[in-house]
Amino acid sequence: MNRLLTTILLLATFGTAVAKDYTLSTPNTTIILSAEQGKQLYFRYYGAKAEAADVRAAGRMMKYDAYPAFGTRCDAPYASLVKQHDGDNATKFVVEKVEKVDGNHLSTLSFWLSDVAHPNLVVKVNYSAYNDCDVVKINTEYFNNGKKPIVLQKYMSAVLPIQSDNCVLMQLEGNTKNENNEVVMPLPVGQYNISTTTASRIAQYFNASFMLGLDGRLEEQSGPVIAGTLIWMGNSHFEFYNTPVARVQTLFMGGINPAASDYTLAGGKSLTAPEMVFTYSSNGKGDATRSLHRWARKHQLLDGTKQREILLNSWEGVHFDISETSMVDMTRDFAALGGEMFVVDDGWFGDKYPRNNGTTSLGDWMIAPSKLPNGIRPLIDLAHSNGMKFGIWIEPEMVNNPSELYEKHPDWVLRHPDFEPTYGRGKTQLILDLTNPKVQDHVFKVVDDLLTAYPDIYYIKWDNNMSMHNAHSQYLPNELQSNLYVDYTLALEKVLKRIRAKYPNVVIQLCASGGGRLNYGFMPYFQEMWTSDQTDAYHRVLIQWGAMNFYPSNMLAAHVGSAYSKYTQRLIPIKYRFDVASMCRLGMEMVPAKLNEAEKEYAKRAIAEYKVIRPVIQQGELYRLVSPYEGKRDFTSLMYVNEAKDKAVFFAFRHFFKHDMSNIIIRLQGLNPDAKYRIREVAPEVASKPATINGKVISGRYLMEEGVVIPELVKGYTKNAPLGEVRAGNDCRSIILELTEIK
Ligand code: GLA
Numbered sequence: 001m002n003r004l005l006t007t008i009l010l011l012a013t014f015g016t017a018v019a020k021d022y023t024l025s026t027p028n029t030t031i032i033l034s035a036e037q038g039k040q041l042y043f044r045y046y047g048a049k050a051e052a053a054d055v056r057a058a059g060r061m062m063k064y065d066a067y068p069a070f071g072t073r074c075d076a077p078y079a080s081l082v083k084q085h086d087g088d089n090a091t092k093f094v095v096e097k098v099e100k101v102d103g104n105h106l107s108t109l110s111f112w113l114s115d116v117a118h119p120n121l122v123v124k125v126n127y128s129a130y131n132d133c134d135v136v137k138i139n140t141e142y143f144n145n146g147k148k149p150i151v152l153q154k155y156m157s158a159v160l161p162i163q164s165d166n167c168v169l170m171q172l173e174g175n176t177k178n179e180n181n182e183v184v185m186p187l188p189v190g191q192y193n194i195s196t197t198t199a200s201r202i203a204q205y206f207n208a209s210f211m212l213g214l215d216g217r218l219e220e221q222s223g224p225v226i227a228g229t230l231i232w233m234g235n236s237h238f239e240f241y242n243t244p245v246a247r248v249q250t251l252f253m254g255g256i257n258p259a260a261s262d263y264t265l266a267g268g269k270s271l272t273a274p275e276m277v278f279t280y281s282s283n284g285k286g287d288a289t290r291s292l293h294r295w296a297r298k299h300q301l302l303d304g305t306k307q308r309e310i311l312l313n314s315w316e317g318v319h320f321d322i323s324e325t326s327m328v329d330m331t332r333d334f335a336a337l338g339g340e341m342f343v344v345d346d347g348w349f350g351d352k353y354p355r356n357n358g359t360t361s362l363g364d365w366m367i368a369p370s371k372l373p374n375g376i377r378p379l380i381d382l383a384h385s386n387g388m389k390f391g392i393w394i395e396p397e398m399v400n401n402p403s404e405l406y407e408k409h410p411d412w413v414l415r416h417p418d419f420e421p422t423y424g425r426g427k428t429q430l431i432l433d434l435t436n437p438k439v440q441d442h443v444f445k446v447v448d449d450l451l452t453a454y455p456d457i458y459y460i461k462w463d464n465n466m467s468m469h470n471a472h473s474q475y476l477p478n479e480l481q482s483n484l485y486v487d488y489t490l491a492l493e494k495v496l497k498r499i500r501a502k503y504p505n506v507v508i509q510l511c512a513s514g515g516g517r518l519n520y521g522f523m524p525y526f527q528e529m530w531t532s533d534q535t536d537a538y539h540r541v542l543i544q545w546g547a548m549n550f551y552p553s554n555m556l557a558a559h560v561g562s563a564y565s566k567y568t569q570r571l572i573p574i575k576y577r578f579d580v581a582s583m584c585r586l587g588m589e590m591v592p593a594k595l596n597e598a599e600k601e602y603a604k605r606a607i608a609e610y611k612v613i614r615p616v617i618q619q620g621e622l623y624r625l626v627s628p629y630e631g632k633r634d635f636t637s638l639m640y641v642n643e644a645k646d647k648a649v650f651f652a653f654r655h656f657f658k659h660d661m662s663n664i665i666i667r668l669q670g671l672n673p674d675a676k677y678r679i680r681e682v683a684p685e686v687a688s689k690p691a692t693i694n695g696k697v698i699s700g701r702y703l704m705e706e707g708v709v710i711p712e713l714v715k716g717y718t719k720n721a722p723l724g725e726v727r728a729g730n731d732c733r734s735i736i737l738e739l740t741e742i743k
Helices: 052-057 285-300 324-337 377-385 404-408 437-453 478-502 537-548 574-581 597-619 700-705
Strands: 005-008 020-025 029-035 042-048 080-083 093-102 106-115 121-130 135-144 150-155 158-162 168-175 178-186 190-195 206-213 225-230 236-242 250-256 263-265 270-272 276-281 311-313 341-344 389-394 398-400 429-431 459-462 507-510 528-530 556-560 585-588 621-626 635-641 647-654 676-682 697-699 733-741
Touching: 020 106, 020 121, 029 052, 029 106, 029 121, 042 052, 042 158, 042 276, 135 150, 135 158, 135 285, 158 225, 158 276, 168 537, 178 537, 190 206, 206 236, 206 250, 206 285, 225 236, 225 250, 225 285, 263 270, 263 478, 276 285, 285 621, 311 324, 324 341, 324 377, 324 597, 341 377, 341 459, 377 389, 389 437, 398 404, 437 478, 537 556, 537 574, 537 635, 556 574, 574 585, 574 597, 574 647, 574 733, 585 597, 597 635, 597 647, 597 676, 597 733, 676 700, 697 700
Parallel strands: 311 341, 311 585, 341 389, 389 459, 459 507, 507 528, 528 556, 556 585
Antiparallel strands: 005 093, 020 029, 029 042, 080 150, 093 106, 106 121, 121 135, 135 270, 135 276, 150 263, 158 250, 168 178, 168 206, 190 236, 206 225, 225 276, 236 250, 398 429, 621 635, 635 647, 647 733, 676 697, 676 733
């Protein structure tokens, strides 16, 4: 049992008019605040684990308003701007009381602050620290204890002062089929914002995550780094201040994007601003990533430590062309390759309007008789009789005009009643208005009906292919329209909670035109997320690598597409495609029957091998060795190491061949220096001809200090192509090695 211990601290010290330090620590980090009753709350320190006395003696104690409000020092950044019922918008927060709650894995300090002029306004700023991961969480709750409504105009979750004037920022930017590009730059002087405004497809352009190198560099294995991510399924807003007006060298604030989001809070009501997760590392960004992954798998991601299945998804193979024959063939053919699940993607539904393309039918979640005259029961049974599980695609928050649902409920969509809406995909798609409780029931029912009719559906792909245009609710009264962005997000969370209460075990993948919803907020409800629709495996290396800065491999779905990517027109051999997808949760997305015999034989071996190395890939610690974003960029290498450090899986990719690459040395990381490891090539291209390093035994120390040169990756390829026609010249070569400690 998780026995909670709440202590109302404060008190003896209060009254003596001496500010008291409040310290929370994780295994390797410490956060310090100081509070005095009736005075401002101060943020003092976030960094390597330390005693307050050392921090003070070393001159590293900051003294910055921990939750600055508009109204006092109005030239400085503020986290809070509240318009009172009488129109006054100045606030002065002072400490009322402090609480400490010790839970199983985390301790939380809550500072209750009230406004001097309008005591009806109270905020509770929470700081939590984990004892099993180097992660802290910060968020703020707003209470309107008066009778009349107030309007929250800015209500940031977290404020983090940073004692450095030389920060390097890394963020992720991109778009569909080109998600999660790493962008690194010195934090510019002035104010720099990362804001998302796409609401429903929240990570479409920017991810609500960042890393900051604090001493002028952002390196993998050294230097102080802070990483942060916001747990919120809606619009987010990060502010970085590198300006004297911040009165510390760098100031960070993060939370809900206040743009067009003035939030009316009725008397007696509260709003909990979402949590921000931070990690601090003294040893570079590699550690920061591993801390976030560890925390995500243990504490945030649904079934974060459970094994994920290898699946075939029908989308890239047949698109909307769903038929019983095509589904039956794919199921059988994938089972023959060793697959574990078959997923029917878009195109299976719609009665009056069968779904033949992206222009109709969303909302009509009945099987299209013209496409599957016998329904999906035979497909589920076929999957089972082939030893596989079954999954299906839905996009339940959406509707097309035309659809039967839209004909019945035109008032259920987000749009302004007085002008034509902006349509999404197919120029007919609209978003359902989740603030309307009837719509919440509908979305719940989409899942409930499906799982009631077919309780043996194991997996759902939950898609969302539209950013929130027409942000106007036909349900909310006009005076509450600016609550929409927040209320939509809270309503979505409510529906997801209801689904999870009834269906805790069904595996649900989150997709938004690819990785357009990658955010920690979805993790408690979705076991995995679709990383990208990009089918070019080289391009996917960049996308997956970017995503893995913040998101662990077991929640990132990665599928092997066909050799030719229609998105980039590159032709890529099957081994490289499998090796890239094996970095994460492996799947396939093609018509397996179109593989030639040599490719089929290879796919079979690669799938069988993935099953062997899967525990290390899905649960191991990630070590990045050669980045596709840095240096010459022809190479990429990374590895996973299990907790005991007696198993590791190493990946190396030669994307582009240049003559005489022979000096490419890759130094490994994360191994036990005192252990000896036997090396085995996983799924070599030709089973009987593994790489020359296969079978060798090398010490962990040597592998890490001096590294390896893999001749097969640095030399040109001279043999005849064994896997049929597909060859990208000398480009796109790769290797996976399994390392096992010899005990
Ligand atoms: C989106 C998804 C794809 C696929 C299609 C189906 O584009 O990202 O993976 O599911 O929808 O229409």
